[in-house]
Amino acid sequence: MTVVLLERGPWRDTVAVRAGGIKKCKPLPRTGGMFSVLRSLRRGKGPKNGIRLNKYGYLEMWIGDGIKVPCTSNVGGGSHIWAALLERAPQGFWDDRAMGLSDETLSLHYNRVERELKGIKPRDASAVPNLADEAWSNESCFAPLKDGEQPLLGILFPGPDGDLSAITDESGIVREPLDVNRDNGMFGSPGASKSTVDALFLLPALSKGLTVRDMHEVRRVSAGEAGGWTVEARDLRGGRNVTLAAPKLAVCAGTMNTNALLLSSRDSGGLSGLAALGKGLGANGDLIGKWPVEDRDTTIGPPSFGRVKIRGHEDSAYVILARGETPPVPGFLYNGARRKTSRSVEIVAMSQDAADGRIWSENGHIRFAFDLNGSSSYAAAMQAMDAVSETSGRPVAYPESEVLTAHPAGGCRISDDPNEGVVDGGGQVHDHPGLYIADASIFPQPVGVPPSLSIAAWASHVADHIVRSN
Ligand SMILES: Cc1cc2nc3c(=O)[nH]c(=O)nc-3n(C[C@H](O)[C@H](O)[C@H](O)COP(=O)(O)OP(=O)(O)OC[C@H]3O[C@@H](n4cnc5c(N)ncnc54)[C@H](O)[C@@H]3O)c2cc1C
Numbered sequence: 002m003t004v005v006l007l008e009r010g011p012w013r014d015t016v017a018v019r020a021g022g023i024k025k026c027k028p029l030p031r032t033g034g035m036f037s038v039l040r041s042l043r044r045g046k047g048p049k050n051g052i053r054l055n056k057y058g059y060l061e062m063w064i065g066d067g068i069k070v071p072c073t074s075n076v077g078g079g080s081h082i083w084a085a086l087l088e089r090a091p092q093g094f095w096d097d098r099a100m101g102l103s104d105e106t107l108s109l110h111y112n113r114v115e116r117e118l119k120g121i122k123p124r125d126a127s128a129v130p131n132l133a134d135e136a137w138s139n140e141s142c143f144a145p146l147k148d149g150e151q152p153l154l155g156i157l158f159p160g161p162d163g164d165l166s167a168i169t170d171e172s173g174i175v176r177e178p179l180d181v182n183r184d185n186g187m188f189g190s191p192g193a194s195k196s197t198v199d200a201l202f203l204l205p206a207l208s209k210g211l212t213v214r215d216m217h218e219v220r221r222v223s224a225g226e227a228g229g230w231t232v233e234a235r236d237l238r239g240g241r242n243v244t245l246a247a248p249k250l251a252v253c254a255g256t257m258n259t260n261a262l263l264l265s266s267r268d269s270g271g272l273s274g275l276a277a278l279g280k281g282l283g284a285n286g287d288l289i290g291k292w293p294v295e296d297r298d299t300t301i302g303p304p305s306f307g308r309v310k311i312r313g314h315e316d317s318a319y320v321i322l323a324r325g326e327t328p329p330v331p332g333f334l335y336n337g338a339r340r341k342t343s344r345s346v347e348i349v350a351m352s353q354d355a356a357d358g359r360i361w362s363e364n365g366h367i368r369f370a371f372d373l374n375g376s377s378s379y380a381a382a383m384q385a386m387d388a389v390s391e392t393s394g395r396p397v398a399y400p401e402s403e404v405l406t407a408h409p410a411g412g413c414r415i416s417d418d419p420n421e422g423v424v425d426g427g428g429q430v431h432d433h434p435g436l437y438i439a440d441a442s443i444f445p446q447p448v449g450v451p452p453s454l455s456i457a458a459w460a461s462h463v464a465d466h467i468v469r470s471n
Contacts, residue, residue, distance in 0.1 A: 010074030027191035077199030084305035099426030120153030131302035155196030186304035223271025285408035286352030314385035427461035
């Protein structure tokens with residue numbers, strides 16, 4: 002079997018990618034200002050569709066009715082922007098969703114991807130500034146966590162000697178351990194200390210025959226005349242259209258782009274049916290609050306400081322602290338921007354919201370909407386944040402009428418009933434044999450915790466189905 006991966010973004014210049022021999026790569030956003038960071042704005046409401054600003058840009062913003070979603074554009078996708086918190090879906094999440102699917106089936110895949118993403122706890126927590134269990138435990142608004150409640154981190158931490166020199170792992174991947182004084186969060190990890198999909202999965206697969214075509218934006222998928230699938234893409238670097246055919250096709254463009262691609266492919270006659278496409282869009286209960294701090298610098302440490310529990314609201318949401326991230330301003334503005342950033346921390350609450358949003362197509366425009374008032378979990382998370390404000394005397398600022406979510410889910414949900422869902426328990430699209438979906442758009446409801454481990458476990462499960470179906 003040969004596998005070709007089409008990705009609209011470029012390879013990013015990290016220690017791992019350079020050592021892997023990739024010549025054409027673009028820098029992670031560091032100093033170019035927000036204009037260089039932004040790839041595109043996608044409007045899901047109003048008369049305009051949006052605009053592409055920079056084909057090599059890192060970040061895409063989707064702006065819909067009641068909901069905003071950032072996502073990225075790179076070989077390796079959102080694993081560059083992520084904070085590398087590895088958490089499993091709540092117990093029972095995969096049970097009774099569809100035939101051939103259960104928590105037990107997925108547990109093998111969780112074990113596998115947790116190992117492959119190299120999830121660990123830091124060896125010496127006291128050497129890592131700002132960790133939730135250590136540095137934030139004296140805040141009276143937080144309650145202690147029990148053993149095993151702190152998520153693993155997909156991060157290469159320095160060894161006991163603190164040496165930051167590059168290390169080559171058993172697969173030949175070169176990475177530098179985390180430098181806690183250097184930005185390694187949202188704008189990527191130049192030393193490759195964060196576990197990213199390009200470094201850990203794609204580079205080793207290149208030597209086994211995988212072809213990666215970066216800067217290839219898929220515009221349409223359709224059923225091939227003689228069976229199989231046809232993919233029409235734009236080679237953004239070469240400025241030409243390309244068409245590929247394959248017996249099997251897995252769409253994994255992330256929740257927003259997968260829904261958009263399938264909706265527009267159906268509009269143009271490439272796909273048919275899919276009664277449930279776009280239903281059940283959820284925002285993972287994400288509520289992001291900004292909390293001023295007085296006695297520490299929040300720009301040092303790992304990309305996320307880990308999980309905390311808000312006293313008196315221990316069960317209202319899964320809450321993490323995200324570090325202050327200096328924006329990629331030009332060098333002469335860096336110190337000022339870093340000082341400003343260092344004075345607050347983000348409190349991010351997640352929960353299993355009602356997933357009652359929708360994404361649809363209207364006269365060739367992709368539209369999407371979500372109303373946080375449909376889910377009681379947002380009100381509960383707001384009360385928890387208010388409790389932090391009250392106990393600490395430092396007010397947490399959060400949005401009250403609109404969701405900003407880094408974790409959109411749904412629209413192509415799993416269900417055996419084609420009126421309720423788009424894929425079956427093996428990830429195959431109903432009535433479209435050989436077409437699979439392998440990202441968070443298949444979640445039948447949000448996981449309510451950091452979702453990437455579950456997305457990876459699902460992708461591993463779907464890959465097994467594809468291989469077995471051959
Ligand atoms: C600031 C931040 C921190 C986060 N931290 C965590 C965390 O600690 N833990 C966690 O579990 N999750 C975290 N996440 C969420 C995580 O990044 C996403 O859940 C995850 O990346 C989604 O995976 P995906 O495979 O569904 O999509 P993506 O990772 O978005 O991958 C989709 C890829 O498809 C490409 N693509 C899209 N459309 C096309 C097209 N038409 N043609 C070709 N290619 C296309 C995109 O460029 C992208 O590279 C974080 C997110 C953000 C924004």
